[in-house]
Amino acid sequence: MKNRSLYSELSLVSFFLILTCWYLFDSYKASASTENLLLILPSASVVILLCLWVVLRTCFNFRKQKEVVSEEEQPKPEKKVSVLAAMALLAGYVLSMDWIGFDVATFLFMAALMFLQGERRLVWLGGFSFGFAFLVSLFFEYMIPYPMPMLLGREMIERLI
Amino acid sequence: MIDFIAVQQALELLFTSVTPWLVVIPGILIGLVFGSIPGLQISMAMAIFLPLTLHMNFVMSMLFLTAIFTGGSFGGGVTAILMNIPGTSSALATAFDGYPMARQGRHNEALGLALGSSTFGCGLGYIVLFALIQPISILVLKLGPSEMFAVTVWGLTLIASLRGDHMSKGIISGVFGLLLGTVGYNELGTARGTLEIELLLDGIPAVPAMMGMFAASELFNLLNAKFIVEDEEQRNVSRPKIFQGFKESLRFPIVNSRGSMLGIMIGAVPGVGSSVANLLSYMETKRRDKDPDSFGHGNPKGVMASESANSSSEAGSMATLLALGIPGGGATAVMLAVFAMNNITGGPTFIREQTDVVYAIIFANFAQVFLLAIIGLLTIPLLASVVKVPVRMLVPSVMALAIFGSYGLTGSMAGPYTVLVFACLGYVMKKYNYSVPGLVIGILLGKMAESELLHSYQISGGQISYVFSRPVTLFIVVLLLLSIGYQPIMKFVKARWSHRKS
Numbered sequence: 001m002k003n004r005s006l007y008s009e010l011s012l013v014s015f016f017l018i019l020t021c022w023y024l025f026d027s028y029k030a031s032a033s034t035e036n037l038l039l040i041l042p043s044a045s046v047v048i049l050l051c052l053w054v055v056l057r058t059c060f061n062f063r064k065q066k067e068v069v070s071e072e073e074q075p076k077p078e079k080k081v082s083v084l085a086a087m088a089l090l091a092g093y094v095l096s097m098d099w100i101g102f103d104v105a106t107f108l109f110m111a112a113l114m115f116l117q118g119e120r121r122l123v124w125l126g127g128f129s130f131g132f133a134f135l136v137s138l139f140f141e142y143m144i145p146y147p148m149p150m151l152l153g154r155e156m157i158e159r160l161i
Numbered sequence: 162m163i164d165f166i167a168v169q170q171a172l173e174l175l176f177t178s179v180t181p182w183l184v185v186i187p188g189i190l191i192g193l194v195f196g197s198i199p200g201l202q203i204s205m206a207m208a209i210f211l212p213l214t215l216h217m218n219f220v221m222s223m224l225f226l227t228a229i230f231t232g233g234s235f236g237g238g239v240t241a242i243l244m245n246i247p248g249t250s251s252a253l254a255t256a257f258d259g260y261p262m263a264r265q266g267r268h269n270e271a272l273g274l275a276l277g278s279s280t281f282g283c284g285l286g287y288i289v290l291f292a293l294i295q296p297i298s299i300l301v302l303k304l305g306p307s308e309m310f311a312v313t314v315w316g317l318t319l320i321a322s323l324r325g326d327h328m329s330k331g332i333i334s335g336v337f338g339l340l341l342g343t344v345g346y347n348e349l350g351t352a353r354g355t356l357e358i359e360l361l362l363d364g365i366p367a368v369p370a371m372m373g374m375f376a377a378s379e380l381f382n383l384l385n386a387k388f389i390v391e392d393e394e395q396r397n398v399s400r401p402k403i404f405q406g407f408k409e410s411l412r413f414p415i416v417n418s419r420g421s422m423l424g425i426m427i428g429a430v431p432g433v434g435s436s437v438a439n440l441l442s443y444m445e446t447k448r449r450d451k452d453p454d455s456f457g458h459g460n461p462k463g464v465m466a467s468e469s470a471n472s473s474s475e476a477g478s479m480a481t482l483l484a485l486g487i488p489g490g491g492a493t494a495v496m497l498a499v500f501a502m503n504n505i506t507g508g509p510t511f512i513r514e515q516t517d518v519v520y521a522i523i524f525a526n527f528a529q530v531f532l533l534a535i536i537g538l539l540t541i542p543l544l545a546s547v548v549k550v551p552v553r554m555l556v557p558s559v560m561a562l563a564i565f566g567s568y569g570l571t572g573s574m575a576g577p578y579t580v581l582v583f584a585c586l587g588y589v590m591k592k593y594n595y596s597v598p599g600l601v602i603g604i605l606l607g608k609m610a611e612s613e614l615l616h617s618y619q620i621s622g623g624q625i626s627y628v629f630s631r632p633v634t635l636f637i638v639v640l641l642l643l644s645i646g647y648q649p650i651m652k653f654v655k656a657r658w659s660h661r662k663s
Contacts, residue, residue: 008593009593012589012590012593012595016333016337019337020337020340023340023344023353023354026353026354027351027353027354030351030352030353031349031351033349034618034623035349035615035618035619036347036349036351036353038611038614038615038618039339039343039610039611039614039615040340040343040353040611043336043339043340044340046332046336047333047336047337047340050329050332050333050336051333053329054329054330054333057329082384082385083381083384083588086381086384086556087381087584087585087588090377090560090581090584091581093560093561093564094564094574094577094578094580094581097564097574097577098574102565102568106561106564106565109557109560109561110557110558110561113556113557113560114553114554114557117384117385117552117553117556118553119553119554124554128554129557132558132561133561136561136562136565137565140565140568140569143569144568144569144572145572146568146569146572146573148568
C-alpha cells in the first residue's frame, strides 16, 4: 500500500516533469526566438527544478518514514472503484455526446451515474434523468447561439407543435 | 472634484420618470439566475439581452446592463458556496471558504455573508467611483505593460501562500498552470503545444478548466455521501440565519473595506479585473488574520474578503469604461456596445461633457445595491435548497450542467473535453496536495502574463534598467515581495523569539 502511494505520487510529479520538458521542446522547435521563449523558458526551468526537488524529497521522506500510514487514512477500496467508474462514465459521456446527441448522452449518463451511486427506483432512474436531460438540453439549445448536436431537442418539439 | 450642478441634473434624469427603473429589478433577477447557473456567464446574459436595449435610451440601457452585472456578481458566489463551482473566475476565492462552510451546514450563514459583503463592496465601490472617477482614470492611463505584468505575477505568486504547508507543490501547480495558459498561438503567431489539434489553437479554455478542476473533481469526492450536508438538522434553509449572516458581514468593516478598495483598484486595470482582485483580497485577509490556518476550512472572513472585492471591482471596471472607453472584461465589453449603439465614445471628453449621465449611472447603482440586498434575501432560500437534494441526483445533474455550460462557453467540444481532462487531473492533484486554485490561476493569467512581458521587452529593448524607471512597477514588486515574505519571516521571528524565551 505504502509503495503504491509512493509510485502514484511519483507518477504525478513525472507527469508534470515530462509534460513541461515536452512543452519547452515543442516551443523551442516552433521558434527559438527570445520573444517566443521569454516566459516559457524561465517558467519551465522553475517547474523542472521544483519537480526534481519534490522527487528527491518524496524518496527521502519515504525512506525516513518508518510507520505505515494507518488504514483509516487510506481511501476505502469501494470508494476508489466508484470514483474510477464515475470518471469512466464521464469520459464515455463526453466522448459520445457528439455522436448520439447531447440530450440522449445526458440521459444515459445521469441514469448510469445514479445507478452507480445506489439508486434502484426505476421512476427516478428513468423519469428524473429523462426530465432533467430533456429540459437542460432544450434550455441550452435555445439560449446559446451555437448549434448543439441533438437527437430529439428543439426540432422534435417544433415538429410536434 | 464633484460637479454639483451635474449631480442635480443626474437626479432629475433619474427621478422625473419611473421608466428607467422598470428595467432594474428584471436586470438583477436575470443576473442572479445567470450567475447561479454554472457555465452561464454574466457577459453571456448581457449579450443575450443586449438586443432589448435597442428600445431604450442610453441611461436606461446602462441601468439594465449594470443591474445584470450587479446581480450576476453575487449569483456567481452562490454556486461557489453551494456546489464549489465558481461560475466565474471572480468567485474563485469565495469557494475556498464558502464551500467548506456549506459542508459544515453553515450554508445559510455563508450565503448571507456573501450577500452582505457583495452589497457593501458594490456600494463602497460606487461611492469611490463617484468621488474619484477623474483621478482613477488618470492613474489607469499611467499603467503600462510592465505594471500589468507585475500585477499578474503578484496574483500568481499568491499560490505559494495558498498552500503554505506544501509551498513547492503550490509553485509547481501555479507555474505549470501558467505554461498551460500559454498553449496555442502567441501574439507573434507562433503555435506551441497544440499537438496539431485544431481545438487547442486558441489555447486551453480557462473557465471550463476551472469548472473541471473545482466542480467535477469535488463531485468525485462526494460520490459516497448522501447529502452535501450530512447532518439533517443543519440542512434546513433558514431565512433568519441568512439574515444573521448578512448582518454578521457588516460587523467586519475592515475586511470588507480592504476587499472593496483592492477590488476597485485592481478592477480598474483592464483585463486583470475581478479575477485577480478576489484572490488578492482573500490573501491579504488571510495574511493579516490572527488565525491564518483556519482559512480554507470555512472561515467567514474568506467569503467576505472575496465577495467584497469582486463586487467592488464592478465599479473599478466601470471607471475604466467611462473614463477611458476601455472595457476591463467581457461584461464591460458588452456595455461598450451600448455606447456604440448610442454613438457615444467613452473617455475624458465624455466625462467632461456628459457628467450628469455618468453621475446618473452611478446613482442608479446605489439604488441597485439596496435592491440587490432585498431581492437577494428573498431569493437565497430558494437557491439554498440545493443542499436538500440527495447527492446521487445532485452529482450527475451538476456534472451535466458543467458539461453543457462548458459547451456554451466555447461553442465547441473543446469545453466538454477540457472539463473531463481537468476533472480527473484536479481529483489526483487534490489527493497529493497540489494546489488546484494555483493551476487554475496560472491558466487564467498565462496568456496575459506572456503578452504583457513581451510588450515590456519590446518597449525596454531588453534592458532590465527599464524597470527602475517605472515607480509603479517597483511599488508592485515590493508589495509582491512583502506578500510572499511576510508570513515565513514572521514565522521565523516568532520561532526565534519563543526559542529565546524558553
